[in-house]
Amino acid sequence: MSSADVLGPVAEAVVAPRATTHAPPGAAVAVEEGGVRHVAARGVADLDTGEALTARHAHDVASVSKTLTLLALRRLFADGALAESDPLARLLGSRAGRHGEVTLDELLRHRGGLAPWWPLYLVPGFRDDPVATALARPAHSARGAVRAYSDLGLQALGGVIAAATALPFADAVRTLVLDPLGATTVTPGRPSPGTPTVSGPDGDAIEREMVRSGDPYPVDADADAFAWRTETVRGVAADGNAFHAFGGAAGHAGWFSDVDGLLRVAGALAGPERLGLGERTASALATTLDPGQGQGVRVYRLRWRGEDRVFLGHPGFTGTFVAAAPATSAAPEVLAVLLTNRLHGRPAPGRDRLVATEQLWLETMAHADAALHPTMTGERP
Template identity: 40%
Template sequence: MSSHEILLAAAEAIVAPGVGAPAGCVIGIDVDGARHVAAAGLAAPERPVAGAMRRGTVHDLASVSKVVGTTTALHRLASMGELGFDDLVTRFVPSYGGDAETSIRDLLQHRAGLWEWQPLYLAPGDDPLATIDALPLRYAARSERHYSDLGFMHLGRVVEAAAGQPLDLAVRELVVRPLGLSSLGYGPVEVEAATSSRGDEAERRMVATGHPYPVAWSDAGFAWRTAPVNGEANDGNCFHAFGGVAGHAGLFGSVDDVLEVAAALSRADERPELWNPDITADVIAAGPDAEQALGWRRRELIVQGERMPLLWHPGFTGCAVGFVPGRGIAVAFASNRLLAAEPAPTDILWRRVLDALASALSTQE
């Protein structure tokens, strides 16, 4: 089978009818500049005439925003000498309410001791940044890794301060423009987009049950979204509290644009004007936690017995991106998994994508 046939078969298998199957998905790989993208299923099943999922469909990237947006912007700013990863957060955000010795590195490694998540849109007042500055730490700073949306909200503030412009403009200037991307940007979007969910049902359930995190505020009287979410941020904090632009979520883009970011990072040595080699080496290296680099997660990709480090990150809506540093290998995936009756975890879908990537790589000489 050719690489495209392998990807198409994988995409069709992922959306095959079943309780946990997403309505549609797109898989893309880029190997040394040779790109293959395959789509299957439906992008927006609620539409009167449901359109097919297409290569150019734009997706809510959810937490993939953390790496293709915020982390990559910080990577560029560090390469430009505008900041260092060991700089204190308070250099850029004087009001930061966490441990005073917290560095940018601590936030990127999810070791700042912050809460994983809170529904900031339910807090009194109308300033979510003041709310997170006032929250007490949940864990001792730098003691262990706890994946935190709040940490990346703070990192979005760092990008803004270091770049001297709002986050959406900073990501455009630092990532979108130099890489020649055509669709990547913060919502709302009016182009053909995949529906991400049926309203705020996931977060409403999190607030009602206190699972997986206890919440600080009641949702009494809150106007939850109940209609299909299409073209606006699925993440509740991003949409309700931050107006669609935040360091932890909010980016939309096609699989091709996400793949372009990953491919550029996989061949960072070819663009020294964008990526300082020493900074790149720091970004991709494992930190105190072997499965966590700076912003990016780390895992192994095994192809015909060869083990390669894969830098990657998932998104709650059913998307993910990854690359192998120095090898010219990049992979991206997007789906509308939350539309399934019992949504399969993104990581389960991602494993199937990585199996397809390994198969495609195995067929190449």
């Protein structure tokens, strides 16, 4: 069931010009509450053509992809194929390198001590085994001591899923998660043929500058001879490791989706029973050992319809967000999706001009609450 374009002003607020930061050229916003779906899209998918953005456009969801890795692992935990306490060495053997004792739960909670990021594509021989290349990097912090958000840890978990299922990673996620959810519009590496898609950044400019400057992560690799992308990225992953090293989808990034596909994923976060999972999964996702970090998802407490609600979600660097508030005895579940092309611009924005995806989402949810529940918030749409 869907309703009128009540979220139109909310999407317009996302793309409205900002004084000191780059506003996304286009945005799609969706909230599904109590079975009623509200969707709105505003702005453009591509600044050069002026193509209007719609809810059907596929977006590179970047780190929102990590929720698919999480859900696939929860299926394998439930089936008994894997356990949260399993060390990497049990599944990957010598490929786990110096991180063999790190457990799957530690990686999901970003407590495995792995480096936050590394341009694997600058390591000689990276195509032979990008997972092993990631795990050959030295530890960034003491295992289990502190939360240190790590793309490399999720890349390793993608390798674990492939090893445990004897399937390519993307095929395993399709079998374990997407097919059961009917999420046919969530695709690995690129959108389905004929699907409209949005434009992203100017090639690898952001990562190239990260390597050059060493900000925020010092890199000692030789980048001079690398074939950096320079054209506008559209229809392939913007993330350099997903595109160059893994050739598409990986445990940390590289999936594409439209609004409907991510709402189905949000449904599994709110109600794991949709994937045949039970209370153990619901409890694990919401349990925080570090502030705001659940198992594979971030945990937020937001004011919604006059009450404090817990939302489980994840941002993506491209300007995407998926979130869900599980149903309570007093309130229905709430599913939320934000899809923007915040890396696209003329001129293309540098990292210092990008408004944080999490900030975009928090602003969007506040505006959506006011639009959908004016009598609760005291505001009007």
